[in-house]
Amino acid sequence: MNLPKAYDPGAYEADIYALWERSEAFVAHPDSKKEHFSISMPPPNETGTLSIGHSLFLTLQDIMARHARQRGKDVLWLPGTDHAAMAVNAIIEKKLTDEGTNKHEVGREVFLERTREFVAASRGTMLGQMRAMGASADWSRLRYTLDESLSWAVQEVFIKMYNDGLIYRGNRIVNWDPNLETNVSDEEVEYKEEQATFYTFQYGPFQIGTARPETKFGDKYVVMHPDDERYAQYKHGDTFEAEWLNGKVTATVIKDEAVDPAFGTGVMTITPWHDHTDFEIAERHGLEKQQIIDFHGKLLPIAGDFAGMSIAEARPKIAALLEEKGLLISRDEKYVHSIAVNERGKGVIEPQIRLQWFVDVNKQAVEWKGKTLSFKEVLQSVVREGDIKIIPERFEKIYFSWIDNLRDWCVSRQIWWGHRIPAWYRTDADGQVETFVGAVPPADEAEGWREWEQDPDTLDTWFSSALWTWSTLIDPELARDASLSLAEVLAGSPDYQAYHPTTVLETGWDIIFFWVARMILSTTYATGTVPFKDVYLHGMVRAEDGKKMSKSRPESIIDPLTVIPQYGTDALRMALVMGVSPGNDQNWSTGKIEANRNFCNKLWNVARYIEGIVGDDFSREKSEAVSVADHWVLSKLQQIQQGMVNDLDAYRFGEAYDKLYHFIWDDVADWYIEASKAAPNKPLLAHVLESVLLLAHPFAPFVTETIWQTLKWEGDSLLATKQLTKPLGFDAKQAATFGEIQNIVSESRFVLTALKVSGITLYYTAVPFITENAETIKRMARLQAVTEVEDGTGLFLTSTNARCWLDIDQGTAQAYLKELNAKRERQAAVIAQLEGRLSNDSYVKNAPKDIVAQTRQQLGEAQELLASLEREYDRFNTTA
């Protein structure tokens, strides 16, 4: 016997993974005639180590990839990592701060060098950990968002969009993070509640409220709703004098519907430079905008004595100044509002007007399916028309409502780590600026102009990850040939031709806007095809208490790298799949991981038992059903295999897992193996084991491959590259007969346990299948003997139509009477229900035929059962 008593995952996992990799089991073959199946792995940020969330997506995608291989497909699961501009940038800046320096002191080149060192180190760690999860990715095609060919694609798309008028540069209000000194997109901003002081000040004839007195230096407009009757006497454009922070100012009345008359006094002053709503009001009315706060979060000279102060320092002092001037009306210390912070680094956002690059989402200049549409329209079209299906469907609604509110996408970032914008500027002596967008600046040297300088900004990380499904499939050699267009490079790239559009995108619902929508936007535009056909969205893994795992509660974080050595990777994978449904969050559970560690051991011992019976060297060609148990297990196997295939095709991972679990544990281990012990059918046991290993393999690749490698039934073949077994034929009647045996065994067990008796004989009247399986029944029900009689006495079995009695004296069986009676009543109720259903004409007329036939059959069976219950009850009642 080769298999030790208990499965010890740590002893095999690393070797098994190395074996797969050495055998190139996961390498894709674009020239293969097989149907292609492709998934792009969402590239994890190279910021450190694998989280439980990574474990979840690696598991789900791995199940899909392995299952597709088992179905005879050529599979590409393309792995990669993301340069994660903002996140990595934040880490490096923190490191520099800790060293007592900053990015300005070290300069761009040193900063980038430091960053490269950091990501190179963390990438190796990440990739090792992805392998530890068992990810069957094609590592020969590993990509990185900053690879040459991917960067080339980024540049091409930017330039193409610019030339098509879909990218523009403009002064717009952006979410500025003074900490990281960059803007961030609307999606990267999160809000948190804060308690602050809400001041009401006198401003000319009006009272205005604010929580931010420090922004008020430039105020010269008051805005109110046009329908607000309290201020009907003031007309749009009226001016008035007001005493204010820097002395007397002349202010103008503006009427705008953005003002909520019910909030505060219904009047407000505006700060267009530092507030989104105010900016829009100012744009509508052509008002002046003035910067009050600089890009480091300090007040500008307009603040007079307060210039150079931070916001936090200046705020109370400015309020005090206004109070001195007698302009403070009231102060509410308990005011709660939300403030915007950058989700990376948590810096408080200070909106600023800056010159930035934007993707225009409303301009109709995108060719899609023969029409010229805007990005917004394409995004809507592909999901509405079914080019892309989102699972679960409810996220389609969320997707549409997001698009309805979509604003132009600001793609420039003021950080250094990332793809530098391919835009060039030069100035002449008069300060005139000329702009050029292209990979390299023009060669001309015009009289009186300085040299071309590249835009110092980089692109939003999502701009490059938006191209991920296809930029990773470009042939890097072709991308180097500057004479080729994007279309030509794609046409000449074998991987792109074979694997794009990808079959499915699997990712978390939290990045549907960041990533999924942007992939659709950029890919439809650049390639004329959708990036993927299906989108499967998984939920978050929360802590055991149902709350988010959070760095502020380190004990809440489940680290896969500590779970794996303790329970095994397969147990972790299955714990994450057990009972999940698309789009729903799940709670981490110690119970689940333990259950699956046990499940792996169960599988191990099933194999161990069968190995002990059939030996090391075995052919399954002669596998066929002999006993009724054999027929039954084959019928089950066929049913389960088909069910799992259907589930996996429909992305019902949890249900496929559930079928697998119960098939192995209940059907194979508890029934089939036990039943087979009377007369083991070696070839069939071997077939069942092989089938079970294959079905379990996508979920538990390590334990199944370990078993397969230990058995060596097929020389050096890999389970990972084997296809599902073809179903063997079976006889349905014989399979059903085993069901009868199960009934007899179950009821005997029940009675024996309930009455606390043992050493009992089962009598039966001439029933061939019992005669043939007497040994099995005796063994499984732990009976003394199974004996044929003319007419039996004792306790009559009621869950089978065969006539069987347990040899139990009537005194002992008195206790059983009660149970019998309850059973009788239950059965009568069932019959009443079924009869009611069948006596209803509209049911018989409307319900599907097979359902009605089924009901009739059930009724027949139930009546028969009740009849024998009645007989038995009467007999006991009179004789006992």
Added chain:
RNA sequence: GGGCGCUUAGCUCAGUUGGCUAGAGCAUCUCGUUUACACCGAGAGGGUCGGGGGUUCGAAUCCCUCAGCGCCCACCA
């Protein structure tokens, strides 16, 4: 303010287009040292599927409504 989701056994959750007597894991109780497995086996208890109404032959499933919880988006002068 707009939208989405959840509420099913003590706990955590499945339940595909409405159709077997509503399931699982964990927990609980009883029994068991049968040579694959105590990371085990056998058996049991436990739910009027959040409340109310409706559609239907039939509702955990569809519709309306109420309640509680969670999330997303917008706004927050």
